Amino acid sequence: MPWNVYQTKRTHYSPRTPVNQKNSRYDSQVAVFGEDFQHKLSDLNYFLVGAGAIGCEMLKNWAMIGLATGPKGHVIVTDMDIIEKSNLNRQFLFRPWDVQKTKSSTAANAVKTMNPSIKITPHEDRVGPETENIYTDDFFVNLDGVTNALDNVDARMYMDRRCVYYRKPLLESGTLGTKGNIQVVIPNLTESYSSSQDPPEKSIPICTLKNFPNAIEHTLQWARDQFEGLFTQVAENVYQYIHDPKFIERTLKLPGIQPFEMMDSVKKALVDDCPQKFEDCITWARNLFQDNYSNQIRQLLFNFPPDQTTSSGALFWSGPKRCPHPIDFDISNSAHIDYIEAAANLRADMYGLKQNSDRASIVKMVSDVKVATFKPRSGVKIAVTDAESQANSDTMEESAVQHIIDALPSAGNLNKCKIKPLDFEKDNDSNFHIDFIVACSNLRAENYLIPPADRHKSKLIAGKIIPAIATTTSLVVGLVCLELYKLAHGYKSLDKYKNGFVNLALPFFGFSEPIGAPKNKYYDTEFTLWDRFEVEGEITLQQFIDHFKNKFNLEITMLSQGVCMLYSFFMPPAKRKERMVLPMSEVVKRVSKKKIPSHVKALVLEICCNDADGEDVEVPYVRYTRPGP
Numbered sequence: 001m002p003w004n005v006y007q008t009k010r011t012h013y014s015p016r017t018p019v020n021q022k023n024s025r026y027d028s029q030v031a032v033f034g035e036d037f038q039h040k041l042s043d044l045n046y047f048l049v050g051a052g053a054i055g056c057e058m059l060k061n062w063a064m065i066g067l068a069t070g071p072k073g074h075v076i077v078t079d080m081d082i083i084e085k086s087n088l089n090r091q092f093l094f095r096p097w098d099v100q101k102t103k104s105s106t107a108a109n110a111v112k113t114m115n116p117s118i119k120i121t122p123h124e125d126r127v128g129p130e131t132e133n134i135y136t137d138d139f140f141v142n143l144d145g146v147t148n149a150l151d152n153v154d155a156r157m158y159m160d161r162r163c164v165y166y167r168k169p170l171l172e173s174g175t176l177g178t179k180g181n182i183q184v185v186i187p188n189l190t191e192s193y194s195s196s197q198d199p200p201e202k203s204i205p206i207c208t209l210k211n212f213p214n215a216i217e218h219t220l221q222w223a224r225d226q227f228e229g230l231f232t233q234v235a236e237n238v239y240q241y242i243h244d245p246k247f248i249e250r251t252l253k254l255p256g257i258q259p260f261e262m263m264d265s266v267k268k269a270l271v272d273d274c275p276q277k278f279e280d281c282i283t284w285a286r287n288l289f290q291d292n293y294s295n296q297i298r299q300l301l302f303n304f305p306p307d308q309t310t311s312s313g314a315l316f317w318s319g320p321k322r323c324p325h326p327i328d329f330d331i332s333n334s335a336h337i338d339y340i341e342a343a344a345n346l347r348a349d350m351y352g353l354k355q356n357s358d359r360a361s362i363v364k365m366v367s368d369v370k371v372a373t374f375k376p377r378s379g380v381k382i383a384v385t386d387a388e389s390q391a392n393s394d395t396m397e398e399s400a401v402q403h404i405i406d407a408l409p410s411a412g413n414l415n416k417c418k419i420k421p422l423d424f425e426k427d428n429d430s431n432f433h434i435d436f437i438v439a440c441s442n443l444r445a446e447n448y449l450i451p452p453a454d455r456h457k458s459k460l461i462a463g464k465i466i467p468a469i470a471t472t473t474s475l476v477v478g479l480v481c482l483e484l485y486k487l488a489h490g491y492k493s494l495d496k497y498k499n500g501f502v503n504l505a506l507p508f509f510g511f512s513e514p515i516g517a518p519k520n521k522y523y524d525t526e527f528t529l530w531d532r533f534e535v536e537g538e539i540t541l542q543q544f545i546d547h548f549k550n551k552f553n554l555e556i557t558m559l560s561q562g563v564c565m566l567y568s569f570f571m572p573p574a575k576r577k578e579r580m581v582l583p584m585s586e587v588v589k590r591v592s593k594k595k596i597p598s599h600v601k602a603l604v605l606e607i608c609c610n611d612a613d614g615e616d617v618e619v620p621y622v623r624y625t626r627p628g629p
Contacts, residue, residue, distance in 0.1 A: 025064075025066070026065070026066050029066070037488065037489065038066060041065060041073075041488055042066050042067070043068075043072040044067055044073050044144045044145070045068070045072070045073060046062075046067065046068065046076075046143065046144060046145055046146070047076050047077075047078075047145075048078075048147050048149060049078060049079075049146065049147070049150055049159055050078075050148065050149030051077055051081075051106075051107040052149060053175070054175065054473055056091045056093040057092075057473050057474055058480065058481075059108070059110075059120075060093065061478070062111070062118070062481075063111040063114045063115035063118050064114070066115070066118075067118070068118055068119050068120065069115065069118050073119055074119045075119065075120040076120075076121050077104050077107065077108060077121075077122055077123065078123035078125050078126075079103040079123075080124050081102075081103050083098050083099050083103055084099065085099055085427070087103075090468040090473065092470070093110040093111070094107075094110075104124055107122070108121070127158060127159055128158055133597060135162075136599045136601075137166075137601045137602070143168055144169075145168055145484075146162075146163050146168055147484075148170065148173070149173070150174075156172065161192075161194065163187075164187075164192050164529060164530065167188070168187065169185065170185035170192075170193065171183075171184055172184075172193050173476050174476075175468065175469070175473055177505075178469060178504040178505040179505075180472045180475060180479075180500075180501070180502045182476055182483065182499060182500045183499045183514070184486075184487070186487070186497065188517070188530045189494060189514075189517065190494065190497075190514040190515065191529070204218055209221055209222045210222075211384075212321050212322070213322070213450065214320045214448070215450065216441070216445055216451065216453045216457075217461055218450075219441040219444040220437065223436070223440035223441040224462055226440055227424055227433070227436060227440075228424070229265075231346050231347075231350055232421045233421075234266075235269070235350055235420055235422070236421045237262055237269075238266055238417070238419050241408070242414045248263075252401065259401050260400055260401050260404070263401055264404055267407055269419065270408065270409060271408065275353060278344065278354060278356050278365075281345070281347040282344045282365040282369065284343075285340045286329070289336070289343075290371050293327040293446075294326040294327055297326040297447055298326050298376050300324060301324070301325075301326075302376030304317070304382070322449060324447045325447065327446060331366065331367055335439060335442060338438075339440060339443060341432075341435070342435040342436035343439075343440075345432045349432075350421070351419055352418035352419070352420070426459055426463035434455065434458070434459055437462045438455050438458045441453065469504070471504060472504055475502060475504070494516060495513055497513065497514050498511040499511070499514050500512075517529055522552075522554070522609075522618065523553070523611065527620050532620045532621050532622065532623050533607075533621070534622075534623050534625070535623070535624045538583045538584065538585060538627050540581055540583055540584070541567060541579050541582060541584060541587050542580040542581065544556075544584055548609070553611070554607075554609040554611065555610045555611075556607050558607070559606070559607050559608075561592070562604075564588065564592045566588065566605075567579065567587075584603070601626060602625040604621055604622070605621065605622040605623075606622075
């Protein structure tokens with residue numbers, strides 16, 4: 001380990017200097033840091049978000065170093081997931097008999113076995129706006145810090161915002177195969193996790209996915225899009241049509257051909273293709289097969305024949321463009337039946353119908369399906385580039401959409417409609433999700449003579465699984481714990497802390513000081529993302545505006561709370577006059593048309609201001625603390 005990863009003043013013991021041994025599991029740690037530091041660790045209150053690979057390793061380390069083992073210490077760990085068989089190779093607190101149990105409770109019980117003194121409470125809640133009634137102001141105020149062990153950027157950014165708001169230290173880390181990183185976020189000192197972001201992942205061009213795939217990754221992404229479109233998005237659109245009175249109004253405001261596509265999908269789901277029994281799902285799957293792997297390919301070859309040339313005389317089907325061929329359905333081909341079985345069972349699940357895995361009966365049912373003869377049509381536009389695709393999607397006939405809307409049954413007559421969206425779950429081998437992806441992708445690959453992928457490879461790519469390596473996880477969590485030691489010491493200077501990036505495959509180990517919080521300024525006052533204006537007690541909107549004018553010489557031009565505009569200089573005079581005399585909380589309630597939840601003690605308000613010269617100035621947000629009950 002590089003010498004500068006952990007720097008602190010050390011007490012050197014000679015062989016003749018006796019150390020006060022207590023026959024404790026922490027004796028070695030006490031010998032290095034002292035008893036006072038051990039007491040600090042034992043009384044820490046930490047919130048661990050996630051109990052996966054990093055979360056399990058973190059809890060194990062915390063149990064070993066004695067964190068939250070004292071009378072005031074406490075660990076809260078939350079993870080809404082259950083344990084899957086595929087977790088066992090890297091989340092080592094779990095055993096085969098724990099499969100289908102909750103991660104947080106199982107991990108908490110495991111570390112209690114390792115160290116019975118640790119005080120730990122498991123939760124099974126997702127972190128987000130919907131659980132702010134659980135993770136309230138009182139909850140965060142009592143914390144000494146937060147540690148993320150998450151697997152997605154959105155949740156990381158949400159927790160980062162909460163830590164900035166409550167001014168709590170955040171220990172952030174992640175792994176990707178042999179790569180790992182750690183970041184320490186310290187109140188009033190460093191930038192936050194959200195201050196810098198990785199560049200977005202390179203996406204596959206739409207036209208490549210739709211018409212010109214040349215790699216198995218393209219066909220697998222196309223299969224994922226098929227799953228989302230057929231079994232998730234359609235059901236969500238139907239639910240909104242039934243339960244949201246403004247769904248049609250909002251849909252008609254969407255750009256391009258989106259209104260047509262959305263309303264057409266609702267009509268097909270409720271009218272044209274609504275199944276009443278499993279045989280209807282088989283018929284739907286057989287026709288889907290015909291459309292995807294035969295009709296669309298025939299139309300594509302009609303528009304661009306195999307001998308088509310470009311304006312320069314080069315063959316159109318050359319380079320990355322593979323010339324496809326249609327597939328004729330073969331009842332004796334197991335891959336074809338795999339597709340029918342998976343698609344039909346997913347359709348049945350979506351509509352709440354009884355599923356059927358009997359291959360013999362499926363073969364019999366599909367053999368009775370009559371498929372319409374397809375003939376390619378002239379005048380069908382097929383985009384060759386994403387620009388052409390965008391141009392094609394910008395035009396829509398409103399009469400066509402209205403015709404669809406008129407054909408839909410009334411939403412009031414559909415309250416008993418049983419249609420549910422299917423969320424893609426890669427780890428359940430009996431739900432037909434991966435079966436559909438594999439069959440759907442490999443048939444597409446056969447169209448374009450792309451080598452197919454087996455189930456394991458398809459699952460890795462479609463599920464975006466990066467093999468986790470336990471060595472990387474243990475190294476990264478060890479580095480996080482070193483930064484936790486420093487936070488427990490209470491160091492207030494940047495040079496004591498280290499962000500890190502490692503790659504065991506090279507090997508490479510890089511450490512750097514955290515970046516300081518960027519400073520902004522209005523008049524002579526400097527501020528960072530950790531600063532804010534504090535306003536306490538209920539006052540009217542007029543008093544709020546006057547407060548900033550009189551105390552800070554700032555003229556508020558716009559005031560918002562979330563997505564609600566509470567005040568603006570261009571607001572109609574009558575509306576502005578009406579709001580000026582109302583208490584701030586009442587203004588928020590009226591504009592948002594929602595009651596302020598009882599657990600919300602303070603409102604976050606964003607303000608735009610002009611200085612004395614009438615120039616826009618950037619200022620911190622406002623924390624408006626409501627009076628207690």
